[in-house]
Every structure is written in structure tokens, then in C-alpha cells.
Amino acid sequence: MKSLLLRTKALCQRLLLPVVLTVFCSTAAASTFISPDHSHFLYTGRIDxxxxxxxxxxxxxxxxxxxxxGSSLTIVLDDQxxxxxxxxxxxxxxxxxFVLQAKQGEHRYLxxxxxxxGAHSLEIYKRTEGEEGASQFKGLVLDASGKLLAPPNRPQRRMEIYGDSISSGMGNEGADNGADDLLSDKNNYLAYGAIAARALNAELHTISQSGIGVMISWFDFTMPQFYDQLSAVGNNNSSWEFSSWTPDLVLINLMQNDKWLIDNEKRLQPVPDDAQRIxxxxxxxxTIRSKYPKAQIICALGSMDATATEQWPNYVRKAVKNLQDQGDTQLDTLFFPFTGYGQHPRVxxxxxxxxxxxxxxxxxxxxY
Structure with missing residues (x-):
């Protein structure tokens, strides 16, 4: 009886093996890979x-x-x-x-x-900066019947921002009484420029780096050395082709770090006088005007302590007035008030x- 049971078990295993293999193989094959070069992806920003x-x-x-x-979605990224x-x-x-925290190297994220x-929409939005490195998009994995549909319409209006940590959204999701240097709390989607662009139905490019200034930064390069790069990962030799995308409106929100590093930290020696700052x-x-002869340019400042007094706003006003006197009629100023809060702006x-x-x-x- 025992030998009969063993022979019966072995027979069942042989009979079931093809079934198991068929189920396994069909499960492994039950997906659709979408390559990043598919024409139905809508990319926004300075992307290499x-x-x-x-x-x-x-x-x-x-x-x-x-x-x-499709009923499932997996994203493939290779993070630096x-x-x-x-x-x-x-x-x-x-x-x-879904807040995706990228792991180093290539990984799939369900x-x-x-x-x-039915149909679904997707947006994959980089919250963090070049300071955190680059991430390569390697495609999507959908279920076996899934496919890309016609892409969303690209907005006709175009905005561009040149800024620092404020424009990046540094620490904006941090607690009011907590630190603001956690990477998980940096969310450009909820930075002022991104919020405004969505309200205005405008496509936005944000060229920003926490700690950067016009004359001096917290590191060894400034915005005049950085603004024209294709890659945001440090100071590098990559070049953005300005003719490939022209904004209708440019907002420049810089000088907060200049203010802090020159007046508070005394790191720029000799200390520039008022005329040199202007x-x-x-x-x-x-320089920005030379790239975009027809764009409206807003020279902004704030909302950290550079707008606590009129000193630094007046530098901006004077520089704009000088350019207006030279014939530039498409320049404005805008100042975000300092609320007295001593850290990076929260949401x-x-x-x-x-x-x-x-x-x-x-x-x-x-x-409108």
C-alpha cells in the first residue's frame, strides 16, 4: 500500500508540473513594458x-x-x-x-x-533637486492588456523660474517647529511657483538650487555660472539649448543667500558696496534678457528675511530701474513679504x- 501511494504521488507531481510551469510563465509574461521613448509620454523641464x-x-x-x-502600474527608475x-x-x-523614495541604482517600484x-492619468514629478542627484526614467510596466493612450495636452503658456531654496521648496513640508533640511520634506510640487503655474495652466521650468546666490553661494558656484546647464547636478559643462523652449514669462527670485552670506556671515571679501551689488x-x-528678448521678466525677492527691510528690495528696484532707463519695458518687481518666520517657508x-x-x-x- 505504501509503495502504491508513493507511485501515485510521483505521478501527480509529474502531471502537475506542466500546469505549474504554465501558470508561472503566463504570470511572468502578463505585463506590458512601455519604453521611455514612446511618443505618448509628455515630458516637462530640462531633461537630458x-x-x-x-x-x-x-x-x-x-x-x-x-x-x-490597465489595473496595475510599476515605474522603473535608475537613481544616482x-x-x-x-x-x-x-x-x-x-x-x-504616492511618494516614491528612490533607491540607488535601477529598481522597479510597484x-x-x-x-x-478603464483609463487613468499619471504624473511622475521630481520633488527634489540636482543636489540630490539625477534619476533616469527607464519606463513603465503595465498589466498584459495595459497600454499608453493619447497624451495629455501640453499647456500653451510657459513660465520659467530662476531661484534658490525658496523656489525649490526646501523644507516646505516640515513641521513649523521642526527642522527643514530633511529630503522627505522638500516638495517642489508645493512650492509657490509650481502652485501658481498650475493655477495659471502654464508649463513651468524651475531652475533652482538651494544655497545659490548671484554674487556668492554656500558652495563654489553662483547662478550666473549655473543657469545655462542641462543637468542640475553641481557645476558642470552640460549646456541647455535656450532656443528649444522659450518662456512667455520669467521670474527671478534670488539674492536671499547673497544677503545672508554678505551681511550676516561676512564671507565675501572685500564686502561689495551698494553699487556693486546692484x-x-x-x-x-x-543675461536672461539676452536669452529671451520678448519675455516678461519679474524680478522678485522673498519671502525670507531679505525682505525684512527695504535694503535688498531696493537693490532689485534700482537694477530694474537702470535697465528700464536703457529701454527694457518688460521688467517688473514683486516682493513676497517676510512673515517673521525664521526658517524656510512652509506650505x-x-x-x-x-x-x-x-x-x-x-x-x-x-x-485668465
């Missing part, structure tokens, strides 16, 4: 496409949008340092995005395996600044 199948995202706010069908964070927004639900039947800022504005302050900026742009550009 030198490798079409692994475009590199480094600037804050660079994003990938798509429409797709394992320090980047992304918002993954499904079906426009940006109030509770976002959902239980999406409802000239340095004016030269950078003129509530970004929202207030965005409201101020949106109203100003609506009036100036007639973007």
Missing part, C-alpha cells in the same frame, strides 16, 4: 534625452505625464544617489500622491496593482506667495 531610452531628470519639478489603461523623492499622481489626485478598469544683479537680469507661506504671484501674473499677462 541624450539616451532616449533612459532620459535623465535632475531639476526640481521635472515631470513625466501619460494616460494609460538614492536621495531623490518623486510624487506619483494617479488620476489627478495630488492631495494624496505603485498599484488594483486600479479600476551691478551684479543687473548683469544677471541682462502655507508658499500658498500665500502663490496667490500673490498668480494675481500679479493674471493682471500683467491677462492670463
Amino acid at each position: 534625452f541624450s539616451k532616449a531610452k533612459s532620459p535623465s531628470l535632475s531639476w526640481p519639478g521635472t515631470s513625466i505625464k501619460a494616460n494609460f489603461s 544617489h538614492g536621495k531623490n523623492y518623486f510624487n506619483v499622481i494617479i488620476d489627478g489626485n495630488d492631495s494624496s500622491p 505603485i498599484s496593482s488594483s486600479l479600476s478598469a 551691478v551684479a544683479y543687473q548683469q544677471f537680469i541682462a 502655507a507661506q508658499h500658498q500665500a506667495n502663490a496667490k500673490q504671484l498668480t494675481a500679479f501674473i493674471r493682471e500683467k499677462m491677462r492670463w
Whole structure:
């Protein structure tokens, strides 16, 4: 009897093996890979496409949008340092995005395996900066019946921001009484510029770096050395092709770090006088103007302590006035008030600044 049972068990195992293998193989094959060079992806920002199948995202706010069908979604990324964070927004639900913390190297990230039947929208949005390194997008994995649908429409209006940690969104999701240097609390999606751009239905490029200044930074390069790069990872020799994307409006929010490092830290020696500060800022504005002869340029400042007094806003005003006297009629100033809060602006302050900026742009550009 025992030998009969053993022979029966062996027979069952032989009979079941093909079934198990069939189920395993069909499960492994039950997916659809979407390459990054698919024409239905909508990319936004300064993205390096030198490798079409692994475009590199480094600037804050660079994003990938798509429409797709299917019940599951997996994102494939190859991250440089394992320090980047992304918002993954499904079906426009940006109030509770999937926050993806990238690991170093190439990995697959399952976002959902239980999406409802039908069409869905996707946005992959880089929360962090070039300071955290670049991340290569390696594609999507959908279920076997999934596919990319026609892409969303690209906004017709275009905005660009040159800024520092304020424009990046440094620490904006931190507690009011807590630190603001955690990478998980840096969310460019909720920075004032990004909020305003969405309200105005404008495509936005954010060229920002925490700690950067016009004359001096917390590191060994300044915005005049950094602004024209394709890659945001440190000071490098990459070059952005300005003719490839021209904004209707440019906002420049710099000089907070200059103010701190020159007046508070005394790190720039000899200390520049008022005239030298004005000239340095004016030269950078003129450089941006040379790239975009027809763009409206807003020279902004705030909302940290550079606007606590009129000293630094007056440098901006004087530089703008000088350029206006030279015939530039498409220059404005805008100052975000200092609230007395001693750290980086939190989301509530970004929202207030965005409201101020949106109203100003609506009036100036007639973007209703």
C-alpha cells in the first residue's frame, strides 16, 4: 500500500508540473513594458534625452505625464544617489500622491496593482533637486492588456523660474517647529511657483538650487555660472539649448543667500558696496534678457528675511530701474513679504506667495 501511494504521488507531481510551469510563465509574461521613448509620454523641464531610452531628470519639478489603461502600474527608475523623492499622481489626485523614495541604482517600484478598469492619468514629478542627484526614467510596466493612450495636452503658456531654496521648496513640508533640511520634506510640487503655474495652466521650468546666490553661494558656484546647464547636478559643462523652449514669462527670485552670506556671515571679501551689488544683479537680469528678448521678466525677492527691510528690495528696484532707463519695458518687481518666520517657508507661506504671484501674473499677462 505504501509503495502504491508513493507511485501515485510521483505521478501527480509529474502531471502537475506542466500546469505549474504554465501558470508561472503566463504570470511572468502578463505585463506590458512601455519604453521611455514612446511618443505618448509628455515630458516637462530640462531633461537630458541624450539616451532616449533612459532620459535623465535632475531639476526640481521635472515631470513625466501619460494616460494609460490597465489595473496595475510599476515605474522603473535608475537613481544616482538614492536621495531623490518623486510624487506619483494617479488620476489627478495630488492631495494624496504616492511618494516614491528612490533607491540607488535601477529598481522597479510597484505603485498599484488594483486600479479600476478603464483609463487613468499619471504624473511622475521630481520633488527634489540636482543636489540630490539625477534619476533616469527607464519606463513603465503595465498589466498584459495595459497600454499608453493619447497624451495629455501640453499647456500653451510657459513660465520659467530662476531661484534658490525658496523656489525649490526646501523644507516646505516640515513641521513649523521642526527642522527643514530633511529630503522627505522638500516638495517642489508645493512650492509657490509650481502652485501658481498650475493655477495659471502654464508649463513651468524651475531652475533652482538651494544655497545659490548671484554674487556668492554656500558652495563654489553662483547662478550666473549655473543657469545655462542641462543637468542640475553641481557645476558642470552640460549646456541647455535656450532656443528649444522659450518662456512667455520669467521670474527671478534670488539674492536671499547673497544677503545672508554678505551681511550676516561676512564671507565675501572685500564686502561689495551698494553699487556693486546692484551691478551684479543687473548683469544677471541682462543675461536672461539676452536669452529671451520678448519675455516678461519679474524680478522678485522673498519671502525670507531679505525682505525684512527695504535694503535688498531696493537693490532689485534700482537694477530694474537702470535697465528700464536703457529701454527694457518688460521688467517688473514683486516682493513676497517676510512673515517673521525664521526658517524656510512652509506650505502655507508658499500658498500665500502663490496667490500673490498668480494675481500679479493674471493682471500683467491677462492670463485668465
